Amino acid sequence: MSGSRASDGQTDTHPVMAAALELRPRLVQWRRHLHQYPEPSMEEYETAAYVVEQLQKMGLDEIKTGVGKTGVTCLIRGAEGHKTVGLRADMDALDLEEKTGAEYASKKPGLMHACGHDAHVACLLGAASILADMREQMSGNVKLIFQPGEEGFHGALQMIRDGCLESPKVSAVFGLHVSVGMPSATIGIRRGTSHAQTDDVEITVHGKSAHAASPHGGVDAISVAAQVLIAVQQFIARHTHNLHQRLVTFGMIEGGTRRNILANSVTLRGTMRNLNLETRETLLKFLQKDLRKIAGAMGARLTVRITEGYPPLVNDDRMVDIAEQAARTVLGDERVRPVLDPGLGGEDFSYFGTEGKLPIAFVRLGIGDESEGVEAPVHTQTFDFDDGKALPTGAAFMAQVALQALGACK
Numbered sequence: 584m585s586g587s588r589a590s591d592g593q594t595d596t597h598p599v600m601a602a603a604l605e606l607r608p609r610l611v612q613w614r615r616h617l618h619q620y621p622e623p624s625m626e627e628y629e630t631a632a633y634v635v636e637q638l639q640k641m642g643l644d645e646i647k648t649g650v651g652k653t654g655v656t657c658l659i660r661g662a663e664g665h666k667t668v669g670l671r672a673d674m675d676a677l678d679l680e681e682k683t684g685a686e687y688a689s690k691k692p693g694l695m696h697a698c699g700h701d702a703h704v705a706c707l708l709g710a711a712s713i714l715a716d717m718r719e720q721m722s723g724n725v726k727l728i729f730q731p732g733e734e735g736f737h738g739a740l741q742m743i744r745d746g747c748l749e750s751p752k753v754s755a756v757f758g759l760h761v762s763v764g765m766p767s768a769t770i771g772i773r774r775g776t777s778h779a780q781t782d783d784v785e786i787t788v789h790g791k792s793a794h795a796a797s798p799h800g801g802v803d804a805i806s807v808a809a810q811v812l813i814a815v816q817q818f819i820a821r822h823t824h825n826l827h828q829r830l831v832t833f834g835m836i837e838g839g840t841r842r843n844i845l846a847n848s849v850t851l852r853g854t855m856r857n858l859n860l861e862t863r864e865t866l867l868k869f870l871q872k873d874l875r876k877i878a879g880a881m882g883a884r885l886t887v888r889i890t891e892g893y894p895p896l897v898n899d900d901r902m903v904d905i906a907e908q909a910a911r912t913v914l915g916d917e918r919v920r921p922v923l924d925p926g927l928g929g930e931d932f933s934y935f936g937t938e939g940k941l942p943i944a945f946v947r948l949g950i951g952d953e954s955e956g957v958e959a960p961v962h963t964q965t966f967d968f969d970d971g972k973a974l975p976t977g978a979a980f981m982a983q984v985a986l987q988a989l990g991a992c993k
């Protein structure tokens with residue numbers, strides 16, 4: 584079913600792609616509405632209500648709200664077959680002040696859809712609309728999963744624990760994320776691990792205050808914190824495997840009360856990322872045990888708190904095959920790209936694999952366009968992209984991957 588190429592580079596003869604292109608104005612409208620009204624993680628009330636309203640307009644009525652607090656699920660029941668395939672989009676925004684100057688910029692001060700989750704919701708609504716019109720031809724069901732709290736709040740886990748993968752039981756889940764590193768309207772496919780294990784790291788150095796002019800009478804927590812910082816980076820560089828991607832970044836440091844008082848304590852806050860779980864164990868041991876000896880040698884004591892973040896996202900080979908076939912079917916071969924390197928970003932879609940124990944595949948939706956100046960990465964105040972160009976690709980992919988997975992799962 585490969586389509587022929589139209590002059591604008593879109594494969595418009597495949598019926599699913601044609602349907603997605605027809606939906607373009609609505610996809611843009613959905614995304615821009617959500618973009619103007621971003622909500623923080625786990626408080627996506629208006630977003631959830633908007634999603635429900637759009638699904639109802641499509642004639643879909645098997646909708647559940649309040650799943651994992653603010654999550655929404657919607658079942659699109661096929662004419663026959665018992666399998667159910669899950670499609671997921673995340674809904675939360677970030678605490679950032681938007682500086683794009685776009686006419687559809689955030690109307691909420693200090694909040695911005697800077698990770699593209701507005702686009703993910705729009706693509707899933709687009710897929711919903713396409714699939715709703717194809718129910719009679721569907722050999723199974725599709726469950727739409729609109730999840731809250733991806734940005735550090737374990738929203739996927741909360742939805743899974745609240746039963747989003749049950750009644751009917753879901754047998755595989757697919758998702759996508761926008762990527763400015765890939766040309767607009769392409770799909771990036773990666774086998775195996777694609778996102779890192781994340782952990783929050785908080786280290787407090789406990790010293791002893793003294794007059795700044797008599798440091799020997801106390802323990803200078805600031806200078807010990809400097810040693811700790813260097814030691815962590817040195818340990819990573821010299822004592823962990825250099826072919827294993829890993830890092831610890833401290834983004835916050837806090838301590839001291841006055842310029843002329845030796846700091847009593849200093850707290851470092853950061854994040855650890857690992858693709859290799861053995862390396863993670865090595866790093867954990869160093870942070871929790873051996874690092875104390877370095878501080879101890881200078882009379883300081885450490886409190887180390889590690890808060891486990893998201894598990895690594897590991898794509899299932901069979902689901903990746905289905906995702907790749909679906910992308911090639913709707914886009915043609917040139918717009919389907921391999922993603923060679925995994926990222927050290929975290930992504931709680933991984934929970935559908937670990938907690939949900941399901942085969943999963945997560946792809947990237949290209950939104951980059953250097954010639955149009957679309958280069959700002961996610962999580963920045965100027966992040967934006969040509970939604971009219973990229974969204975039909977995302978919507979078509981999501982609809983097609985569900986159809987092909989149902990075919991393969993029969």
Ligand SMILES: [Zn+2]
Nearest residue numbers: 698734961962
């Ligand atoms: Zn993000």
Ligand SMILES: [Zn+2]
Nearest residue numbers: 698700733760
């Ligand atoms: Zn994101």
